[in-house]
Amino acid sequence: MIRPTRTSPALLSAGLATIYLVWGTTYLGIRVGVETIPPFFLSGIRYLLAGGLLFTLVALRGGLAGGWPSARQWLSAVLTGTGLVAIGNGALSWGEQYLPSGPAAIFIATVPIWMAILGRVFLKERIGLLASIGLAIGLGGLVVLVGPAALKGGDLVPMLACVAAAIGWGAATVYSRVAPFPNNPFQVAGMQMFAGGAVVFVFSLLSGDAARFHLGTVSTRSELAFLYLLLVGAILGFGVYIWLVKVAPLPLLSTYAYVNPVVAVVLGHFLLGEQVSLRTVIGGGVIVLGVALVVASRSINETRAEPADRPRLGEPEPAASASR
Structure with a gap:
C-alpha cells in the first residue's frame, strides 16, 4: 500500500473540510436545481459537460499517450456510468423534487451498506462481525425512515427512488473493482461521467423529461x-x-461517507428552511452509525489485506465519488 504523503495538518484539514462542504451541499444544489429544471435533463447535461471537460483535460495533459480507451473499457464506463449517474444521480434528482435535501442525503449515505451486501453476493467478499453489525443497524435506520411512509402512503416512491439511487451507486462501485479500466483515475472518471450523462440524457429525451x-x-x-x-x-x-487519496490515511478519508449527510441536513435546515423531523434525526442517526461501522470495517480489512507494493488508488472507486 502506498503510504500517505506527509502533508501539514492544516492543509489536510482544509481538504477534508472542502469535501465535507462541497459534497454535503450538492444535495442542496440538486434540490434547488430541480425547482425549474427537469431532473433527468439536469443530470444528463451536468455529467455530459463535466465528463467531457475532464476527459478533454486528461487528453491535453498527455493522459491518452498510452492509446485511446478500448471498446471493453468504454463498455465498462457505460455500465458503471449508468449505475453512478443515470440511476445514482438521476433517481436522486427525481426524488429531490418531492423530498428535502437532508433526508435524500441520508438515503444516499447507505451506499457503503449496499456495497458490502453486493460485494458479498457477487464477489464473495467476506463481511466481518463489525460490518455485519453496521449492516443490521443501517438497515434498521432505513426501516425507521421508510416504514411510516409505507404504512401511510406518504412520500414512499421518492424515498424508494433515493434508495434505488444508493443501490445503483453501490452496484456500479462494486463492478468497478473488477471492470477493465485505464490506470488514470481522472480518465476513468471522465469516461464514467460522460457515458452516464449520455445514458440519462437519452432517457430524458425518450421519457419527455427534456421536453x-x-x-x-x-x-x-x-x-x-x-x-x-x-x-x-x-x-x-x-x-x-x-x-x-494520495495524502490522507484511508480511515480519515472515509469519514466523508457519514459526515456529508450531517452537513446536508444542517445546511438544508438553515439555508433552505427545511424542517427536520424527529424521525429524520433518529433514523438518520441510526443509518450514519451503521455506515460508520461498515466503513470502519472496510478500512481495517483493506489496510490488512493490501500488499506493500499495491497502490491504494488501484481501484477506480474514487470515480464513483465524483458522481456526487
Missing part, C-alpha cells in the same frame, strides 16, 4: 445551482478527493 425544459422558465436560483453542481460539485470536489 419540459424551457430556458425562459429557469430561475436564477436553478441556474446558479447548476453551475455549482458542475464546477464545484463535480470538478473541484473530485480533484480535491483524488489529492486526499
Whole structure:
C-alpha cells in the first residue's frame, strides 16, 4: 500500500473540510436545481459537460499517450456510468423534487451498506462481525425512515427512488473493482461521467423529461445551482478527493461517507428552511452509525489485506465519488 504523503495538518484539514462542504451541499444544489429544471435533463447535461471537460483535460495533459480507451473499457464506463449517474444521480434528482435535501442525503449515505451486501453476493467478499453489525443497524435506520411512509402512503416512491439511487451507486462501485479500466483515475472518471450523462440524457429525451425544459422558465436560483453542481460539485470536489487519496490515511478519508449527510441536513435546515423531523434525526442517526461501522470495517480489512507494493488508488472507486 502506498503510504500517505506527509502533508501539514492544516492543509489536510482544509481538504477534508472542502469535501465535507462541497459534497454535503450538492444535495442542496440538486434540490434547488430541480425547482425549474427537469431532473433527468439536469443530470444528463451536468455529467455530459463535466465528463467531457475532464476527459478533454486528461487528453491535453498527455493522459491518452498510452492509446485511446478500448471498446471493453468504454463498455465498462457505460455500465458503471449508468449505475453512478443515470440511476445514482438521476433517481436522486427525481426524488429531490418531492423530498428535502437532508433526508435524500441520508438515503444516499447507505451506499457503503449496499456495497458490502453486493460485494458479498457477487464477489464473495467476506463481511466481518463489525460490518455485519453496521449492516443490521443501517438497515434498521432505513426501516425507521421508510416504514411510516409505507404504512401511510406518504412520500414512499421518492424515498424508494433515493434508495434505488444508493443501490445503483453501490452496484456500479462494486463492478468497478473488477471492470477493465485505464490506470488514470481522472480518465476513468471522465469516461464514467460522460457515458452516464449520455445514458440519462437519452432517457430524458425518450421519457419527455427534456421536453419540459424551457430556458425562459429557469430561475436564477436553478441556474446558479447548476453551475455549482458542475464546477464545484463535480470538478473541484473530485480533484480535491483524488489529492486526499494520495495524502490522507484511508480511515480519515472515509469519514466523508457519514459526515456529508450531517452537513446536508444542517445546511438544508438553515439555508433552505427545511424542517427536520424527529424521525429524520433518529433514523438518520441510526443509518450514519451503521455506515460508520461498515466503513470502519472496510478500512481495517483493506489496510490488512493490501500488499506493500499495491497502490491504494488501484481501484477506480474514487470515480464513483465524483458522481456526487
